[in-house]
Amino acid sequence: MKLFGLISAALLMGFPCLASPLAKRDFGPVTIYTPPSTYTNERTLYGRQLMLKTQASDNGVLLATWENYTPDKPYFPIYRSTDHGFTWKEISRVQDTVNGWGLRYQPHLYELEVDFAGFPKGTILIAGNSIPKDLSKTQLDLYASKDRGVTWTFVSHIANGGVALPNNGETPVWEPFLMMYNGQLVCYYSDQRDPAYGQKMVHQVTSDGKNWGAVVNDVRYPTYTARPGMPIVHKLPTGSYMMTYEYGGGPDYSDYQFPVYYKISKNPLAFDSVQGRPVKTTDGYVPKGSPSNIWTSVGGANGTIVVSAASNAELYINRKNGEGPWTVLKTNSPAAYTRYLDVGFNPKDIAIIAGGQLGQGSTNKVTFTATDVNGCTTCS
Ligand SMILES: *[C@@H]1O[C@H](CO)[C@@H](O)[C@H](O)[C@H]1NC(C)=O
Numbered sequence: 001m002k003l004f005g006l007i008s009a010a011l012l013m014g015f016p017c018l019a020s021p022l023a024k025r026d027f028g029p030v031t032i033y034t035p036p037s038t039y040t041n042e043r044t045l046y047g048r049q050l051m052l053k054t055q056a057s058d059n060g061v062l063l064a065t066w067e068n069y070t071p072d073k074p075y076f077p078i079y080r081s082t083d084h085g086f087t088w089k090e091i092s093r094v095q096d097t098v099n100g101w102g103l104r105y106q107p108h109l110y111e112l113e114v115d116f117a118g119f120p121k122g123t124i125l126i127a128g129n130s131i132p133k134d135l136s137k138t139q140l141d142l143y144a145s146k147d148r149g150v151t152w153t154f155v156s157h158i159a160n161g162g163v164a165l166p167n168n169g170e171t172p173v174w175e176p177f178l179m180m181y182n183g184q185l186v187c188y189y190s191d192q193r194d195p196a197y198g199q200k201m202v203h204q205v206t207s208d209g210k211n212w213g214a215v216v217n218d219v220r221y222p223t224y225t226a227r228p229g230m231p232i233v234h235k236l237p238t239g240s241y242m243m244t245y246e247y248g249g250g251p252d253y254s255d256y257q258f259p260v261y262y263k264i265s266k267n268p269l270a271f272d273s274v275q276g277r278p279v280k281t282t283d284g285y286v287p288k289g290s291p292s293n294i295w296t297s298v299g300g301a302n303g304t305i306v307v308s309a310a311s312n313a314e315l316y317i318n319r320k321n322g323e324g325p326w327t328v329l330k331t332n333s334p335a336a337y338t339r340y341l342d343v344g345f346n347p348k349d350i351a352i353i354a355g356g357q358l359g360q361g362s363t364n365k366v367t368f369t370a371t372d373v374n375g376c377t378t379c380s
Pocket residue numbers: 300301302319320321323
């Protein structure tokens with residue numbers, strides 16, 4: 001509490017943040033969770049975190065979750081940090097209360113910043129993939145918490161598909177991502193149900209949280225075997241929206257064919273007509289696999305767009321609203337099979353959660369790292 005008093009006083013009086021102990025915000029990785037050896041397969045993967053924003057008491061409060069490979073029915077663990085990510089404690093578990101299958105893959109946490117469908121501003125939503133043990137079905141479901149992540153209730157089924165294997169010809173749905181737009185809740189996800197595409201990316205919207213509208217295409221390629229996936233969308237200062245995705249089967253920039261691509265659209269419900277382009281550095285390098293993106297106001301007139309990928313620990317930044325080449329930002333975060341980025345308590349901090357890499361189950365764990373978007377020359 002004393003800490004918050006200090007920083008608010010410093011901000012009110014217009015002192016530079018350097019005066020505050022919170023100015024040094026470049027730290028980590030700290031371990032959120034180390035899975036026991038009884039966990040199956042990957043043990044942990046697919047970390048997702050959320051910096052809470054809507055309530056004054058939220059200063060520095062983060063929630064985290066991940067794919068959690070318990071030997072029993074899987075659930076999404078909810079861990080909370082009240083000190084900007086330094087330390088973490090389990091506060092709840094989101095259990096499947098409707099299908100009897102568990103909540104197995106691809107959680108995504110989202111805070112309502114406006115009232116919506118009977119849920120007050122500050123409600124925490126989680127979307128994820130409910131899948132039975134035999135992997136015979138995929139069901140994207142939505143749960144909500146009105147008490148900042150402590151208790152959860154089922155809200156609605158978003159979309160359902162077939163066998164939970166990422167093979168062309170199967171019909172699963174994957175990787176939900178939630179965002180409010182124009183008073184409606186949007187869920188972006190990857191979709192293998194259309195026989196014309198091995199996988200494409202789509203969205204549906206709801207006005208009441210219960211009934212989801214028609215499936216609308218966002219990213220698809222004419223080659224059947226292309227597998228664009230893992231949509232993540234954030235708003236840019238221009239008012240446009242940026243979606244990052246992995247372009248499975250895309251141009252082979254080097255070792256494997258999941259180059260990180262992005263689309264920028266004025267209307268986030270109309271990505272389909274926009275041409276995708278690679279995140280390419282000044283050296284011509286394109287990172288690969290399971291990207292994430294965030295925008296922070298720090299870094300010049302346009303702020304900074306930050307992108308992560310599975311292929312590299314480094315982050316990729318752009319200060320021209322997505323135009324021109326990208327540059328590399330070093331971080332102490334490990335690379336991971338889909339990290340998730342957020343803006344920290346101080347907007348120059350990029351909060352990074354990592355849940356481990358595919359095929360590395362015995363060493364996977366969940367970590368949190370804060371990286372100064374200007375590099376660590378300004379962080380101490
Ligand atoms: C801001 O972005 C625009 C492109 O949208 C670019 O032309 C301009 O140079 C950028 N400004 C700075 C300060 O980098």
